[in-house]
Amino acid sequence: MTLAPSSRVQLTEDGKLRHFLTTEHLPRSLLEDILDTAASFVDVGGRSIKKVPLLRGKTVVNLFFESSTRTRSTFELAAQRLSADVLNLDIAKSATSKGETLLDTLRNLEAMAADMFVVRHQDSGAPFFIANEVTPNVAVINAGDGRHAHPTQAMLDMYTIRHYKGGFEGLKVAIVGDILHSRVARSQVHALNTLGAEEVRLIGPKTLLPVDAEALGATVFTDMAHGLKDVDVVIMLRLQKERMDSALLPSEGEFFRLYGLNNEKLQYAKEDAIVMHPGPINRGVEIASEVADGPRSVILNQVTFGIAVRMAVMSMAISGQDSAPAGGAHGS
C-alpha cells in the first residue's frame, strides 16, 4: 500500500486511522468508515443514557492554543459520551506554559499518560508537527489549524450531505464566502472529491478565492446566479468580521447584497437543495434568517451529527493506536 505524505502520518501500516489531521489524501474507504461509525453514534445522542464505555479510563486532552469555547465543548461532550476523562488546557490563557517550548509541553503531557490530544492552533500545520512528534500510543485530532484544515467539521458536513442526499454520486455542491481564509472549505473540497461528488464550486469575491482552486479540484465563480445554478447543496461559510477591516472585503451590507444567501438567491439552486453552515452564523451578513430558519436549512442537524462524527473519529483513532505495534508506523 503506497500512501500520500499526509496519510502516512494519519494511518497505521494496515490502513487504520491513528491521527485525524486532514481529509486530504485519505482513501475513500476510510472516510466512509468514519461516516458509518458516526451513524452508530447518532443513536447514542437520542438515548436516555447517552454514554458508551469505549474510551473509559482514557485521558483526552483538549490542547487549545487558540480559544474556542464552541469547538472545545463539542469535543468535550463527545469525549464524555465515550466515557473518557477530559483535561481542558487553554494554552492561550495559561501563563505557566510560557517560556516552555511546545515540544516540552507535549512531552510532559505524554509523560502523564495522555491518550489523545485534540489540538486547535492558529498556525497551519501545528497538529501535523505534533502528530509527527508524539509517542506512538497518543492520537492527535486536528480541531482546526490556521487556514489549513478542520477535518472533523468537514466530516460532519459529509455526514449531513450523505444523510439528506443518500450519497455523493452526481452531486453538485457550492461553498460560498471567504474561501481563501477558510480551513473548513479546504477540508470540505478534499472530502467531497474523495467521496465522489460530481462538482465542487467555490463562490466568492475574487479577493477571497484561492488561486489554486482548480488544483484543489474545484471550479470558481464570482457570482451567485451562476455558482448556485442547479446545485444540490449550498454550504455558506462564516464571515470573519476581522477580515472586514483588512480591505479584502466590501462592507457587510455590500457583501450580503452580493453573496448573502436569501430565499431569492436560493432559487438558483435545485428545489430540494439543502443549506449548510458551520456556525456560529452571522444573520444578515452571510445568511438571511429566512434561509437559516427555513425548511431547507440543516444547520442544527449538522451540530447533532457533529457530536457523533467526533465520537467516531476519537474512538477510531484510539482503536488504531491500540492496534498499532508500539513505535510501528511512527516517525517515518
Added chain:
Amino acid sequence: MTLAPSSRVQLTEDGKLRHFLTTEHLPRSLLEDILDTAASFVDVGGRSIKKVPLLRGKTVVNLFFESSTRTRSTFELAAQRLSADVLNLDIAKSATSKGETLLDTLRNLEAMAADMFVVRHQDSGAPFFIANEVTPNVAVINAGDGRHAHPTQAMLDMYTIRHYKGGFEGLKVAIVGDILHSRVARSQVHALNTLGAEEVRLIGPKTLLPVDAEALGATVFTDMAHGLKDVDVVIMLRLQKERMDSALLPSEGEFFRLYGLNNEKLQYAKEDAIVMHPGPINRGVEIASEVADGPRSVILNQVTFGIAVRMAVMSMAISGQDSAPAGGAHGS
C-alpha cells in the same frame, strides 16, 4: 387543573416539575415534594460514596451569562453526585458566542443533546424566555435572574426552616436588608406564603423596601426592634457593596448600626429563633461575627441542604421531562 401563568411553563400537564424558574404560583404540594425529595438526598452527602446514578448519561449545561463561581460550584457538585456529565459555559467570558444570538446559542446546545440548562442571567426573566423556547426534552433551572428570582436558594431556605422548625404553621419569618434588589427575598416570600407561614416581614430602610410588599403577601418594617419582635426565623440578606455608592444606602457603619444583626438585636426575636443568610456573608456589615458563628446560626447547614435541594430539583425536572409527551405542554 387551571394553572397560573408561570406554573404553566414550569409544570407538565399532569402537574410534574419540568422547569424550575420561580417559587411563585407553584402548588404547595409541589414545593413539599421538592423538600421531601431533597430529604432523601441529604443522606447521600454523608455517605462514603456520595453518588447516585439518577442522571447517568445526561448532559447538564451550566449556562452562566453572569459569572458566579459559588453558585456554579453547587450545581456542578449536585450534578456530579447525580452522575450527570457537566459542561460549564461561562458565556460572560466567552468570546466565541459574541455576535451570536441567545436563541442560536440555545439551539446549538439543544442540537448537542443537552438535557438541562442551569441558567444564571443578569436580566430578569431570561430563564423564562429560555424555558419557553427550548425543545420539550430540555429542562431549565433558574440559578438567579436579575432582581427577579433565585428559586433553588429559596427552597434550600425552606428546607432549612422545616428542618429546624418542623414545619411552617404559625411561623413568623423576618427577611432583613436590601429587599428591593434581592431576587432571593422575592423567591422566599412566595415560598413562605405558599407553604403556610403565618407572617412574612420585610425589614430595611425605606429606600430598599419594595412598594408592592403587601401584594407580595408581606408586612414591611423600617426598624429592627419592631420587625424582629417574636419572629422564629431571621433571614439576613447579603448587602451588595456596589449599591453603597448609589446613594440608596447609608454608609456601611450606619447600615450595620441600624440593620446589622448582632446579639443585642437578636434578642428581639424568639429565644429559639434561627439565623439564616444566603452567603457569602459580609461580617460586620449585615451580620456580626458573634451571630454568624453563634449557636443560632444555621448558615452552613443551609449550604449542605443546598446541594440536596439542587439534586432534588434537577432529578425531578429530568424525570418530569422524561414523563411528558414530546411537545406536550410546550410553547403555549
Added chain:
Amino acid sequence: MTLAPSSRVQLTEDGKLRHFLTTEHLPRSLLEDILDTAASFVDVGGRSIKKVPLLRGKTVVNLFFESSTRTRSTFELAAQRLSADVLNLDIAKSATSKGETLLDTLRNLEAMAADMFVVRHQDSGAPFFIANEVTPNVAVINAGDGRHAHPTQAMLDMYTIRHYKGGFEGLKVAIVGDILHSRVARSQVHALNTLGAEEVRLIGPKTLLPVDAEALGATVFTDMAHGLKDVDVVIMLRLQKERMDSALLPSEGEFFRLYGLNNEKLQYAKEDAIVMHPGPINRGVEIASEVADGPRSVILNQVTFGIAVRMAVMSMAISGQDSAPAGGAHGS
C-alpha cells in the same frame, strides 16, 4: 508515640497520613509507605483502562489561590484516575469570593461535603492553617505554599531516585540553583535526610543560598566543580525569571555560565549520575538541551511518577481520614 509539631497535624493518632503538608518531621516509614503505594499506581498509567475506583464518590476540590495550570492538571488527572469527582476553584481569578474570609470559603466547601482540598497558596503556611481548621473528615494536600514546601514534588523526586538508584543508602545528591526561594528544595532536603541519603549539597550563588543550610542538614557550595564532585543525583531547580530583575541574580547568560548544567559540568558528577528537574525547564538558562534531552536525564520520568505519587498521597490521606475517629487528632 511522640510527634514533632508538623507531624501532629499530618498524622492520625495511630500514625497514618491524614494531611500531606510537608516532608519535614515525618517518619521514614511513612515516606517509604508513600513510595511503595505509588509503585502500585505506576502500573495504572500503563493500563488500557487507567482508572481505579478508590476515590469513587469522593469530591476533590482543587483550591488554587495561586494559578498553576500544570500542577492543577497533575492533581486533576490523579483524582480522575482514582475515580474522584473534581471541582476546580481558581480563587485567584474568582470575583465571588472577594470580601469573604478564607475561613468562610473553607466552611462553605466543607458544608458541600468536600472530602479533600488540594491547596496552592502564595503564602507559606497557608495549607497548615487550613489543615488545622478543617473538619476532621477533610484531607488537605499541599500543592505548594510560598517559599515553604512542595511535598508531592519532593516525593515524586524521591520515587525517581529510588527507582534509578535502588535506594538512598550512600547517595550524594546535589540541588542546584535558586535554593533560597525554592519550596521544592526545602521539601527535597527534608525527604532526602529522612530517607537516609549520605549527603545533600546545595549549590548556587551566595545570594541564593539559605543561611540555615546546615541546620537543614545540607552542605553549601558556590561552585559547580566542587559541588557536583562525585554526586549520584543532580537536581536542577527552575530559575524564576522574575527574580532576575531583583538584583539577586546575575544575567541569564552569566548564570548559565556559572551554574547552568551542560555536559562539561556534568562530568564532575559520577558517570552514572541522573539529572532531574521539577519542570517546566528553561533551556539554556539553568540547563542545556544536551543534558535535558541526554541519556542521563530522567526529567520526563519524574512527570510520570508524579501522577502515581499524587494518587498515592490522595488515596492514603482519604483512607487515613476514614480510619480516624471523628474529631480524634483534630484541632490540637
